[in-house]
Amino acid sequence: VIIGDPRKVKTDDMMRAMGRFVESLNGRYITAEDSGISVENLQVMATQSSHIAGTSAQYNALGEAPTGNPAPSTAYGVFVGLKATVQHVLKSDLRGVKVAIQGMGHVGYRLAKQLHAEGAQLYVADIYPEGLARAQEELGATIVAPEEILSLPVDVIAPCAMGSSINDESLPDIRAKIIAGAANNQLARESLGTALKEKGIVYAPDYVINAGGIIDIYHQKLDDSSDDAMRAHIAKIGDTLVEIYQRAEAENRATNLVANQIAEERFTTQG
Template sequence: MSVFDHPEFDNHEHVAFYHDKEAGLSAIIAVHNTNLGPALGGCRMWPYINSSEALTDVLRLSKGMTYKAAMANLKLGGGKSVIIGDPRKAKTKEMMTAMGKFVDSLGGKYFTAEDSGIAVTDLQTMAEQSEYIAGVQAQYHFAGEKPDGNPAPSTAYGVFVGLKASVEYALKSDLQGVKVAIQGMGHVGFRLAQHLKAAGAELFVTDIYPEGIERAVEELGATPVAPEEIYALDVDVIAPCALGASINDTTLPTIKARVIGGAANNQLAREEIGDILHKQGILYAPDYVLNAGGIIDIYHQRMESSSNEALRAHIEEIGDTLKEIYTRADAEQKATNRVANVIAEERFSNKA
């Protein structure tokens, strides 16, 4: 099947495939839209079943980045890259060197950054081959801590700010005593759990890797849950912080929560699920609005002049943006994801 015929192809500007047998690298870069500026999106390494699954992921993720940048008021376009392989077993420095060469081959049309399976040290290796690697030099941190280039803290803080606003809107409450189920205890999920715990939330957590769950139980007093049970819990909030399409025809009928919002990209298996959530009175925080803290962080690191305070203020705008979406969705009786899509498309449909 041609890329142009792929169901997730959405007028993408550029889709490139790269294979380096000696380095063990098989990767794809997808650039969705650059009307507002060069495409920015993280590099994800994951043990995809096959190249078709990887292509589906990179097409969906790159499109989401276009919408994310537009809703965060950034002069950036949307792109993404994926590496096929298990980051815990197959990753090598030679592979990261080859990936840097791949990114460089696009000549600045696409900038990459950290994502699942990729660390700052991997980006530093890529940066030896290309100037189009973001997140390797950092000047600012939203909380005034020493920055290391990892955007995960900003992503987690943005999700926290957005969930706080969502709970206020839907439940007319703060986070004290609110029950939150978090799927995924990785770099972002665990930090989100820390923020929620500090705000008084009761945590239920799961992950495919047991060490993340164990840490949350020991340090945060979280309740461990089996992966297949997390969406059926009788909680107030579900926070998907793993891979996409977790809100699907299997999990949807089991959901009892009033609010859904997390760090994962492309949480809805299809857009129509947003319509169903709206009819059921479940408030969905559009993922690319809620999890924009990371791209906001990277944008500020590349600015000629910014500050810790400016970065924090920009991230905290996520809460206001969500409330704007919710208010408009209620007024128009439309799903929140539909309203967010319209606003984003208005912003990136014309060249800057």
Template sequence: MSLFEHPEFADHQQVSFFSDQASGLKAVIAVHNTNLGPALGGCRMWNYASSAEALNDVLRLSKGMTYKAAMAELKLGGGKSVIIGDPRTQKSPAMMEAMGRCVESFMGNYITAEDSGISVDDLKLMEKHSQNIAGTRANYSYDGGESDGNPAPSTAYGVFVGLKASVAHRLNRNLKGVKVAIQGLGHVGYRLAKHLHSEGAELFVTDIFPDNLDKAATELGAKIVDPKDIFSQDVDVFAPCALGASINEETIPLLKASVIAGAANNQLAFEHLGGELAKRDILYAPDYVINAGGVIDIYHQRMDSDATALRAHIERIGVTLNEIYERAGAENKATNNVANAIAEERFGLN
């Protein structure tokens, strides 16, 4: 299949493929849109089943970053990079340095940061060869504490704020006693679980790594659920915090939750499924709105700002979601379609 005919190609400005034999690096970088500013988007390392799967992911993720930046009112565009490989067994310093050279070849048009499978230490290796690596250091954290540059705490806090607002809108209650099923306990998912636990929520969790599950059960009293059963839990909220496309034709009929609010990117396998959720009276928090805390953090760290301004900006996620929900109700439209329309107005698609 030609790139231009790919179903996820959305007039991307640049898509580049990289291979470094010495380090074993195989990567794809996609820049979707730079109308508002340079493209920002994290680097993900995942053991994709094929290069086609990796391409599909990077096209969807980079487009999502454009919409995310626009909805968060940032002067940034959208991009993303993916490395094909198992981050636990195939990652090496040489590979990370090679990735830094790939990023630098975009000459500032693409800025990368942390994502699944990539750590701050990995970014510091990339930084040896590129000036366009974000998230390697920070002057402050949204909570006033110290930060190593990892935006995951801000992402998790933003999802928590958005989930709380969504529960209030749909269920008219606070989080005490609310049952939440969390799919994925990575950098963001586990922090989200801690926030929810502190507010008295009851947690049902699944993850592909047993150590993450054991930690959640021990520290948070979470109930461990088999991955195939997480969708059908009798809960109030389903929080996708793993890879994308978890909300699809097979999983929607299984859902018992009234709210979907999570950290994963590209949660809907297809855009029309937002309408299906609306028909089932399931409130969907558009993923690129609710999970924008990390990119907001990176943006503030690169400008003259402080912890107070950062926290206030992240907390506007809840306000933005409520505006989307109100407009969706008034216009009888799916929440994802309303969010898309607002974002496209902002970055100049229409």
């Protein structure tokens, strides 16, 4: 990662240095957009490395102009996954379901927009005001202080900001039945998955529900794909999550541990 405030500390020299570092790993690591990093930043990195993705695009999961930013695909995948989780846990569609979204960035806002279209009731928080005002004005969302968003009496919490939001301090105050969001590394430690299970909270493993972005990166390299083909691939995230939930219930295990096991099984089978 690059340590620094992306709104204040960002130069082309820094991006080129990051590109050289990525290149030094000889393909063991491929980077793309993430918090604070734009398509333009990656294009500068790409002058120094052949292992930079997300610099251009042919397809878009939400019908937007393709830019290279996989955020639309990530948001669509989280939407599909959240919807499947609500159906599995609450036995309902999204109409009237209360969703608290932590983070109104590129992914969080697109997720909110899709949830709003399905009739969900939204509560939003962010450390920056721009996305909040837009969500309030365009989607009727209720703005909540960042320190309160995880403890709201809602059906779903969607972490879409930085990692480790589910930790020893936040866990006791969580009242939602579902945690399903786009953030990476949502659990501060792996054992919190079991703690969530014991509280009766269903957790959508982060790398499963937010996989739309990496699926996007894969499709952008295919000349014979399309918007619809990419959407169909991303939509399978919902089926994968239901498989995880069913197996977790049958084995009486935490969903994150079951997801890890399924991933290892697939690596072994396909490797």
